[in-house]
Amino acid sequence: MNSLFPSIVSRSQSSGLMNFFVPIISIVLTLITGSIIFVLLGFDPVYALYTFFISPISSTYGISELFVKATPLALIAIGLSYCFKNNIYNIGAEGQLTMGAIFGGGIGILFHDTNAFWLLPLMIFAGAIGGALWGLIPAILKTKFNTNEILTSLMLVYVALFILDYLVVGPWKDPFGYSFPKSRPFSESGRMPLLFDGLRVHFGLIITLFLIFISWFIFAKTIFGFQLKVSGYSPKAARYAGFNQTTLVFFAFAICGAFAGIAGLAEVSGPIGLLYRDISPNYGFTAIIVAFLGRLHPIGIIFASLVIALTYLGAEDAQLFLQIPSAVGFIFQGLVLFYLLGAELLINYKLTYKKLL
Amino acid sequence: MIRIITFLSTFLVFAFGSAYADPKKVGFIYIGPPGDHGWTYMHDVGRKYMESQLGDSITTTYLENIPENADAVRAIRKLADSGHDLIFTTSFNYMDQTHEVAKDFPDIKFEHATGYIQADNVATYSARFYEGRMIEGHIAGHMTETNTIGYIASFPIPEVVRGINAFYLAASKVNPDIKMKIIWVFTWYDPGKEADAANTLINQGADIIVQHTDTYAPCQAAQKAGVYAFGQASNQEEFCPDAHLTSIEDIWGPYYAERAKAVVDGTWSSGDTWDGMDKGMVVMSPYNTKLMPASLIQEAVNMEVGIKDGTIHPFTGPIYNQAGELVVPEGEVAPDGMLLGMNFYVQGIDGEVPQ
Numbered sequence: 001m002n003s004l005f006p007s008i009v010s011r012s013q014s015s016g017l018m019n020f021f022v023p024i025i026s027i028v029l030t031l032i033t034g035s036i037i038f039v040l041l042g043f044d045p046v047y048a049l050y051t052f053f054i055s056p057i058s059s060t061y062g063i064s065e066l067f068v069k070a071t072p073l074a075l076i077a078i079g080l081s082y083c084f085k086n087n088i089y090n091i092g093a094e095g096q097l098t099m100g101a102i103f104g105g106g107i108g109i110l111f112h113d114t115n116a117f118w119l120l121p122l123m124i125f126a127g128a129i130g131g132a133l134w135g136l137i138p139a140i141l142k143t144k145f146n147t148n149e150i151l152t153s154l155m156l157v158y159v160a161l162f163i164l165d166y167l168v169v170g171p172w173k174d175p176f177g178y179s180f181p182k183s184r185p186f187s188e189s190g191r192m193p194l195l196f197d198g199l200r201v202h203f204g205l206i207i208t209l210f211l212i213f214i215s216w217f218i219f220a221k222t223i224f225g226f227q228l229k230v231s232g233y234s235p236k237a238a239r240y241a242g243f244n245q246t247t248l249v250f251f252a253f254a255i256c257g258a259f260a261g262i263a264g265l266a267e268v269s270g271p272i273g274l275l276y277r278d279i280s281p282n283y284g285f286t287a288i289i290v291a292f293l294g295r296l297h298p299i300g301i302i303f304a305s306l307v308i309a310l311t312y313l314g315a316e317d318a319q320l321f322l323q324i325p326s327a328v329g330f331i332f333q334g335l336v337l338f339y340l341l342g343a344e345l346l347i348n349y350k351l352t353y354k355k356l357l
Numbered sequence: 358m359i360r361i362i363t364f365l366s367t368f369l370v371f372a373f374g375s376a377y378a379d380p381k382k383v384g385f386i387y388i389g390p391p392g393d394h395g396w397t398y399m400h401d402v403g404r405k406y407m408e409s410q411l412g413d414s415i416t417t418t419y420l421e422n423i424p425e426n427a428d429a430v431r432a433i434r435k436l437a438d439s440g441h442d443l444i445f446t447t448s449f450n451y452m453d454q455t456h457e458v459a460k461d462f463p464d465i466k467f468e469h470a471t472g473y474i475q476a477d478n479v480a481t482y483s484a485r486f487y488e489g490r491m492i493e494g495h496i497a498g499h500m501t502e503t504n505t506i507g508y509i510a511s512f513p514i515p516e517v518v519r520g521i522n523a524f525y526l527a528a529s530k531v532n533p534d535i536k537m538k539i540i541w542v543f544t545w546y547d548p549g550k551e552a553d554a555a556n557t558l559i560n561q562g563a564d565i566i567v568q569h570t571d572t573y574a575p576c577q578a579a580q581k582a583g584v585y586a587f588g589q590a591s592n593q594e595e596f597c598p599d600a601h602l603t604s605i606e607d608i609w610g611p612y613y614a615e616r617a618k619a620v621v622d623g624t625w626s627s628g629d630t631w632d633g634m635d636k637g638m639v640v641m642s643p644y645n646t647k648l649m650p651a652s653l654i655q656e657a658v659n660m661e662v663g664i665k666d667g668t669i670h671p672f673t674g675p676i677y678n679q680a681g682e683l684v685v686p687e688g689e690v691a692p693d694g695m696l697l698g699m700n701f702y703v704q705g706i707d708g709e710v711p712q
């Protein structure tokens with residue numbers, strides 16, 4: 001007689017092919033579950049899925065918006081993969097993004113009446129520094145005091161948001177803004193150049209693609225990338241090999257912070273053009289889903305960022321054309337993550353029914 | 358035969374096409390969900406009122422939970438792209454985004470709530486909520502026993518500071534010992550934070566809670582603690598019947614119907630509307646007869662009458678700022694320009710406006 005409940009046993013080897021298919025399987029399962037939800041809500045599932053996933057990108061403007069939305073997600077996710085590959089759980093990218101926006105945006109506000117070619121590069125540089133410094137705080141705490149980086153990086157998100165609050169309500173407030181909480185607009189040369197007239201997709205996309213390419217090179221071709229991977233798989237092996245774990249933690253956090261900082265700066269100097277409180281719709285947190293959906297691989301992350309960006313856009317079209325609440329978009333994001341984790345479990349573990357007698 | 362039918366149907370379309378014109382599409386951008394029972398809820402009530410008034414000549418849609426960042430541009434543009442003729446953006450921080458989209462769609466009319474910048478196709482509108490604050494202040498001055506008022510404020514923008522001042526001026530007039538404790542929560546919509554702020558204020562001795570945020574959480578906290586509260590945006594009595602004295606209700610329906618009708622008739626023009634109790638845009642919820650003495654209710658009603666006919670103005674001089682300088686001389690009322698940019702406390706309020 002077999003026991004009623006299966007027990008979970010580790011597989012000796014996980015299938016490489018299945019590893020590749022995990023994201024695709026989870027997206028397909030999400031679509032199926034989504035259709036069931038739509039049917040239960042009383043909608044034609046084909047029309048609903050069309051409204052959700054096709055209609056938002058059926059125009060040039062829609063495709064441009066998809067890239068606008070995917071740019072910060074991809075950039076932060078590729079940064080996060082430096083940490084996650086090394087089993088460092090930095091979930092504070094939102095704070096690092098905010099700090100990047102503050103540092104870079106601060107330069108933009110300081111030079112609000114200057115038009116010069118060096119302004120934007122300086123802002124991008126400052127954004128990277130801001131994000132990296134903010135990322136280094138949990139790195140120092142982890143290496144010096146052995147604190148849990150999940151907690152410290154998360155809590156620093158709120159600190160960063162409060163600093164931004166303070167700045168736009170206080171010292172950086174627009175003197176001509178009726179004391180509303182927002183800064184002066186940046187000068188024209190402090191804005192990300194648009195790639196096409198009339199569309200919002202901006203130079204941040206080029207920066208992102210460039211950094212993704214660099215990251216691919218680092219992961220695949222350099223010793224540093226190899227060290228990240230080894231110490232993630234087996235910290236002990238890494239130590240025997242003489243890799244310095246402290247240095248790795250510092251680099252991973254600094255790079256991730258810098259990427260998130262550039263993403264924040266690209267957002268405020270791209271579509272926004274000034275600083276205010278609500279600069280990011282939680283890009284830093286959503287990028288965690290993107291990083292895992294993309295299997296921490298540069299190409300995977302590009303596709304994953306487009307898929308997740310589409311769930312945001314789709315939620316708006318679904319509201320407009322189907323009168324479905326905006327929360328449906330988050331349901332899709334949640335489903336993707338749920339199936340991803342579930343499939344991952346089944347690839348690395350198997351269920352067995354023990355014999356009781 | 359087919360040709361005749363084709364001809365006839367073409368003729369019919371042209372002949373009656375103008376009389377039975379396509380309904381105008383009116384879209385709304387909401388900061389929160391319509392179920393917040395506060396700010397967004399009242400805009401949605403206004404939208405439904407507009408529908409009921411204009412019937413088949415309009416259709417309406419809305420996008421909810423639109424963040425006040427770069428996403429708002431896409432949401433507004435989505436309404437513009439999908440053939441809407443009139444678009445209401447119902448939060449202050451949609452200002453730049455509204456103008457960004459409006460300049461690309463000169464034929465579409467936009468209405469931006471609580472903003473201060475107009476364009477040929479962008480009108481602004483707001484309500485003189487501070488008139489209601491004056492009545493709340495008067496009531497609070499009479500009802501408090503600890504002489505301590507707890508005030509939950511959202512952002513230090515003129516609208517909120519104006520409300521605090523209007524409240525205090527009226528309250529201190531009937532009760533010179535009154536003290537205001539103000540907590541800035543820096544959010545419009547966060548039930549948890551709002552309730553925390555209310556509890557903190559109650560622990561500090563406040564026996565009346567005033568809020569300039571969007572949920573009924575503060576009123577419920579007051580009910581639990583056994584103190585009084587004023588609701589915000591909609592009548593919140595059902596959520597806290599033993600605490601609720603009255604609410605300031607935002608009544609947008611008639612304005613929305615008027616503006617939509619203007620679009621249907623082709624008479625819409627840009628402008629800035631700032632209406633108050635006289636036009637019915639600000640309304641006090643029924644005063645709580647269980648908690649308030651009849652004489653006080655009568656005073657409040659009289660005040661409403663005075664505000665409506667212009668004999669009472671919440672900002673009548675002499676008014677001093679915290680430094681003791683006279684800002685509104687005796688016998689004069691504060692001009693709208695001063696009210697629109699108000700970023701200082703009047704004399705008697707402790708603390709500073711967060712700068």
